[in-house]
Amino acid sequence: MFKKKALITDIDNTLFDWFTMWHRSFSVMIENVSKISEVSTEELYRAAKLLHQKYGTAEYAFLLEELDPLLKIYGNKATLLEKIDPAIKAFRSERKKTMRLYPHVLETLKQIKDRGMLALAFSESKAYYSSYRIAQLGLDGIIDIVYCPKDHDLPEDQSSTQLLKVTQRHVLDGAFKKPSREILLKILADSKLNPEEVLYVGDSKSKDIKMAIDAGVDYVWFEYGSTHLNARKEDYDLLKKVTHWSDDEVEAERVLAADGGKMEIPASRIIHEYSQILNFLE
Numbered sequence: 001m002f003k004k005k006a007l008i009t010d011i012d013n014t015l016f017d018w019f020t021m022w023h024r025s026f027s028v029m030i031e032n033v034s035k036i037s038e039v040s041t042e043e044l045y046r047a048a049k050l051l052h053q054k055y056g057t058a059e060y061a062f063l064l065e066e067l068d069p070l071l072k073i074y075g076n077k078a079t080l081l082e083k084i085d086p087a088i089k090a091f092r093s094e095r096k097k098t099m100r101l102y103p104h105v106l107e108t109l110k111q112i113k114d115r116g117m118l119a120l121a122f123s124e125s126k127a128y129y130s131s132y133r134i135a136q137l138g139l140d141g142i143i144d145i146v147y148c149p150k151d152h153d154l155p156e157d158q159s160s161t162q163l164l165k166v167t168q169r170h171v172l173d174g175a176f177k178k179p180s181r182e183i184l185l186k187i188l189a190d191s192k193l194n195p196e197e198v199l200y201v202g203d204s205k206s207k208d209i210k211m212a213i214d215a216g217v218d219y220v221w222f223e224y225g226s227t228h229l230n231a232r233k234e235d236y237d238l239l240k241k242v243t244h245w246s247d248d249e250v251e252a253e254r255v256l257a258a259d260g261g262k263m264e265i266p267a268s269r270i271i272h273e274y275s276q277i278l279n280f281l282e
Contacts, residue, residue: 004218004281006118006193007109008184010202011133011146012125013225015105015274021098022059023235026242028094029064032087039069048242055152057126058243064088101137102225104275109142111278118191121146124178124207127171128152131163141166147187149176178204179211188217199280201271205263220280221265224272 012018030048034041047067052058064070064084065077074080081088109119121143123130130148134140145168170190176183188198195216202208203225212219271277 003197004117004199005197006120006191006199007112007277008120008122008187008198008200008217009109010204010208010222010225011121011123011130013203014102014201014208014222015121015139016099016101016133016137017225019235019239021095023238024098025091025095026059027238029087029091032090033064033070033084036084036087037070037073039073043069045238045241052242057129057152058239059125059129060152061128099133099136101139102274104273106138106142108275108277109139112281113142115281117281118144118193120144120187120191122184122187123148124176125149126151127169128163131169134167135163139167140164143167145170145191147172147183178207179214181211181214184211184215184217188215199277201274201277205265209263209265218280220269220271220277222272222274223270 009015030041030044033039033044044067047069048063050068051060051063051066064087065081070080070084071077074083112119119142121130121134123146125133125148127148128151130146134143134146146164147170150171150173172183184200185195188195196218198217200208200212200217200219201222202212202219203222205221205226209219209221271279
């Protein structure tokens with residue numbers, strides 16, 4: 001085995017449980033908005049999906065102030081935000097409770113840095129949200145560079161560049177989805193790394209692991225992070241209701257996931273705790 005010079009880690013459902021955070025905070029928010037406004041949750045879901053598709057993300061931070069059913073009731077942004085403030089506070093409270101690193105993530109990344117290795121992150125979440133997560137999870141400066149897609153349009157008083165003080169952020173131009181062999185190889189080239197000098201860790205077989213294999217990069221599959229949808233069909237149904245994907249994209253994602261489910265990952269390449277990454281760096 002070649003000496004590893006860098007770890008590339010996925011973020012969502014690899015460093016922390018993104019799905020639980022999203023589902024609980026979004027659900028609480030919409031339920032509170034529905035009670036305050038007397039607009040049904042189903043109508044709010046339909047309006048949310050339109051905005052999510054407009055901005056290309058299912059976690060648009062400025063969603064409520066642009067929802068048509070609410071603007072029709074309250075007339076303007078200022079009044080709207082004042083009336084639904086309890087829902088916003090409920091969202092933030094639930095997000096704070098559920099945005100937690102998986103066990104041993106911080107200690108493992110610190111040990112990787114102590115070995116003189118680079119710690120890189122690669123996410124499909126847009127720059128604003130990826131940056132926010134790294135900052136809130138206490139990883140600013142622990143992660144050396146985060147790679148992520150460019151932002152949607154942000155309000156003038158908001159900027160994702162304000163969120164990180166030490167971690168560098170490399171925004172990838174154009175729309176992309178994992179698995180992208182070309183982008184992974186670009187990440188390696190930026191740091192003058194050869195594929196055999198890198199270890200990649202992610203939760204998705206069909207995206208992270210396939211991408212690493214296609215690029216000739218050593219990998220470990222963080223199976224624990226892939227279990228977030230097990231026995232949670234109803235929770236996942238909510239994500240499908242408000243997804244930013246088109247029907248064609250949903251079908252493509254289903255096919256990709258089905259193909260990934262057929263992938264045979266050697267038992268020696270499966271980890272259940274993040275700290276087990278260190279076993280592959282000896």
